Amino acid sequence: MKSLYFLVDCNNFYVSCERVFRPALWGRPVVVLSNNDGNVVALSNEVKEMGLPFGAPFFEVKRLIRKNGVAVFSSNYTLYGDMSRRVMECLARFSPEMEVYSIDEAFLSLRGMTGDPAAYGREVREAVRQWTGIPVTVGIAPTKTMAKLASRMGKKDPACGGVFDLTDRGRAEGALESADAGDVWGVGRQYRELLRRYGIRTARELRDAPDAWVRRNMTITGLRTVWELRGVPCIPLDEQPAPKQGIVSSRSFGRPVERLNELREAVAAYTGRAAEKLRAQGSAAGSMTVFISTNRFRETDPQYSNGVTCRLPVPSAYTPRLIQVALGLLDRIYREGYSYKKAGVMLFEIMPQGDAQLDLFSRFHDTDRGRRLMRTVDGLNRAMGRHTLRFAAEGIEKPWQMRRAFLSGRFTTHWKEIPVARA
DNA sequence: TCTGGGGTCCTAGGACCC
C-alpha cells in the first residue's frame, strides 16, 4: 500500500486559542508570551509581518508592541491544553492511525486511501474549524518529512486555502527547489551551517547529497531525513509514544528569591507537579535531581547555580515522599546571600509503578494506602481543577510564583469562567 | 525592572566483562 501522510498543524496555535474567545482579535495583531511574561513565543501573521522575531524578550519589544496596538496575552496552558485535546479528538475521526506530535500538530496516516487527498484535507480542515474554531494547515505527502515541508509551504501560500498537497512529483520537485535546507524537519541551525559550507543550500540539494557523506556528517538520523525527502518512508507513525524517561518541572520566579523557606515552597510545588506527571503515565521514579540558579542575565550580580542528584531507596511516585527527598537535596545546595531566579526538579530512572524492585530493609515502600491516597488526590484535582488539593509544603501565598499580567480566562475548564454570550 | 519550559536520539570513548 502506498504511504500517505497528512500533517495537520494549527496556525499560530496559542494566538488562535485566544482569538476563539475574543473574536474581535481575528485579523488584528496578537502575541502570546512565555511563562513569566518573558519572551514572545507566539505571533499572529500581522505581527510576523511587522518583523518581530520569535523569542524576543518582551521588555525589549514592549514599546514596539504598544505602538502598533498589538494585543498581548500571558501563556494560558490550561486553555491551550484543553483546546489541543479538542482538536485532536476531532482529527481522530478522520483516520484510524494518528500520531499526536505536539500540542498543535498531528500526523494522520492515510495509506491506501482512494480519492483526492487534497479534497479530504479540506474536509479535515473545515471540520476542525467548525468544531473548535481553530484554523489549521494540512500538508500532504508520502513521507512525514515531506508532509512537514508541505504544511510549512502551505502557511506561506495563502492561495492554497490551508491545504498543500505534495503527492504530485512535479510539485514536490518545485517545493524542494524553493525550500531552504534549513526548513527541513530535522535540520537545525548547526546542520544548516554545515550544509552551507559544503554548498548545499536548498532542500533539493540536500535530497541529492551522497548517502555516505550524509551518514558520516549527520548520523543515521540525517540519512533518514534525506531518504524521506526522496519519498522513501523511514520515520514511522508513532501512535503510542513511549512513557517518558525523564520528567522535569522547573520555573523561573516572578521575582528574585533569597530565603530558603521560599525556595523550599517552590521546590515542593515543582515536585508535586512532577509527581503528578509521573503518576499520569503510571510510573515511579528511581532517582531525582534538584537544581537552583541565580539570574544569569544579571552579570554584575554574584552568580551561583548548583544541582544535586540522589537515588531513592525504592522507586516512588508518592508525593509526600518525593517532597521530603527533594527538600533534603535543596538544603544541601542552598547558599545564603544569593538572589535566586529559578529552581527545578527532575525525575529519572522511570519505570512502571508495579515493576519497581522492593528493598527488604527499607521503610520507604509506597504502600497501597499511599497509592490510593494519590489516586484520590489526582482524581479530585482532575474533576475539580488543579490545586484543589495540594500539599502544605507548597505554601499559601507563593510570592515566588510566575508573573502572568495578561492572563485570559480558563474558558473551557472552569465553570465560573465559561464565557457568556449576549444576544 | 523585565530574558521560557519541556523533551528525544545518536555517537564516541572508556570501563569492565569473559
Place this chain on the structure above:
DNA sequence: TCTGGGGTCCTAGGACCC
C-alpha cells in the same frame, strides 16, 4: 619482545524537536 576478540554499559556532549 611478544599483547585477541568479542561484548555491554555508562557518560558526556552534541544535535534536534515543539
